[in-house]
Amino acid sequence: MTIDFGLSKEQLDIQKAVREFANAEFTKDYILELELGHKFPFELWKKACDLGFIAIDYPEEYGGQGYNLLERVLVTEEFCRQGGGVGNSLMLSNFGCKLILKHGSEEQKRKYLIPACQGEAISWAAFTEPDRGSDLVTFPLSTTSVRTNNGSYLINGTKTFITNATIASFGTVLCQTDFQAKPPYRGQSIMIVERDLDGVEVTEWAKMGMNYSPTTDLSLKNVRVSQENLLGEENRGFYYAMEFLNEVRIEIGAMGVGIAQGAFDRALNYSRARTAFGRKIGEFQAISHKLAEMATKIETARLLAYKAAFEFDNGTAGSKVCSMAKWYSARVAVEVADEAIEILGGHGYMLENEVERFYRDAKSLELVEGTREIHKNIIARNLLGRLS
Numbered sequence: 001m002t003i004d005f006g007l008s009k010e011q012l013d014i015q016k017a018v019r020e021f022a023n024a025e026f027t028k029d030y031i032l033e034l035e036l037g038h039k040f041p042f043e044l045w046k047k048a049c050d051l052g053f054i055a056i057d058y059p060e061e062y063g064g065q066g067y068n069l070l071e072r073v074l075v076t077e078e079f080c081r082q083g084g085g086v087g088n089s090l091m092l093s094n095f096g097c098k099l100i101l102k103h104g105s106e107e108q109k110r111k112y113l114i115p116a117c118q119g120e121a122i123s124w125a126a127f128t129e130p131d132r133g134s135d136l137v138t139f140p141l142s143t144t145s146v147r148t149n150n151g152s153y154l155i156n157g158t159k160t161f162i163t164n165a166t167i168a169s170f171g172t173v174l175c176q177t178d179f180q181a182k183p184p185y186r187g188q189s190i191m192i193v194e195r196d197l198d199g200v201e202v203t204e205w206a207k208m209g210m211n212y213s214p215t216t217d218l219s220l221k222n223v224r225v226s227q228e229n230l231l232g233e234e235n236r237g238f239y240y241a242m243e244f245l246n247e248v249r250i251e252i253g254a255m256g257v258g259i260a261q262g263a264f265d266r267a268l269n270y271s272r273a274r275t276a277f278g279r280k281i282g283e284f285q286a287i288s289h290k291l292a293e294m295a296t297k298i299e300t301a302r303l304l305a306y307k308a309a310f311e312f313d314n315g316t317a318g319s320k321v322c323s324m325a326k327w328y329s330a331r332v333a334v335e336v337a338d339e340a341i342e343i344l345g346g347h348g349y350m351l352e353n354e355v356e357r358f359y360r361d362a363k364s365l366e367l368v369e370g371t372r373e374i375h376k377n378i379i380a381r382n383l384l385g386r387l388s
């Protein structure tokens, strides 16, 4: 058995190209302007799409680069390292498109994936409801999709905390389609919904961080879609969603690694430059030990995220490694950004010094795609099996 922790020459070239792009384009002033204006980075997104970064792991026939998840993880990490939440908003601009890639018809793939890969359309993926977040299984969803006599579907309900819906052209929506199914999740289906359809309304939440992508309520009132908007098979939606979330969780892990590394970089530079009591603060053991701990946590999180992506690309990633990568990296991002604020002292609390933003952006990673409690439940279930 061989274990090779190195990236290939091609992967190193991708990493270098993304790093150079992010260093040149994600300037401090530009990100501050986006943060204060709560703006999605449209210009940056277009450039990143044109360079093939956003759809790096989509097939070339739909406008992607044909690489795998590990390469996407490398792009995500570098974007988040330089831009924190800006990287998150860029990489989630095609949120839900992997569902279409995996389960869509050829017509659906051409219609939705090509514009998303080419920087002409943004998308959402809607699972959460006001009364159902972690638990999508115990009760039927309140968002329903009912087949009418002429074969079309009528969708009603509200999804909450949906990333991108105000700026997106289309998205996927998990709906209840079979109301007798037991357990109820066996009666869920995914519908593709276009933003400009009659009955679709979106309202935006104000939030703590991640201010470069809108988080919205998506209200669907008698929204009529055709049979062609059903994704894959009816009543298979829950299974598609769980499989999709496993993949996205690895990507969230990469965001955590990038955000943690970005906060660490800034704390390291500050420790070399700042003086107190006639010495560089990095000379105080209390500070240098913080840096040592931060660097070790980041390295551990990175290894886990890369391992999960590697296993995913080889078809062997189970829910355990995906949950480990997501939960651990998100936690490390929060802890490292917290310590970075501490190292910068009062300067760390100020908006223009970036680390407080890394902290606020990091916190959202612990909540999206399953809270840390849910991920520990998944990991523990894998370890213990069924006990009763």
Ligand SMILES: Cc1cc2nc3c(=O)[nH]c(=O)nc-3n(C[C@H](O)[C@H](O)[C@H](O)COP(=O)(O)OP(=O)(O)OC[C@H]3O[C@@H](n4cnc5c(N)ncnc54)[C@H](O)[C@@H]3O)c2cc1C
Pocket (backbone or CB within 6 Å): 095, 124, 125, 126, 127, 128, 131, 132, 133, 134, 135, 160, 161, 162, 163, 164, 210, 215, 364, 367, 368, 369, 370, 371, 372, 373, 374, 377
């Ligand atoms: C910035 C942001 C963007 C988001 N984007 C999207 C999106 O694009 N699409 C989408 O569908 N959703 C999105 N979400 C929603 C997110 O996935 C949910 O918030 C998350 O799944 C948790 O659901 P909830 O908020 O309803 O919390 P709840 O499920 O109500 O949980 C509340 C608390 O109870 C705990 N808890 C619940 N069940 C258990 C249990 N069995 N064991 C132990 N503890 C438990 C939770 O861990 C949590 O601490 C987003 C959220 C945020 C913050």
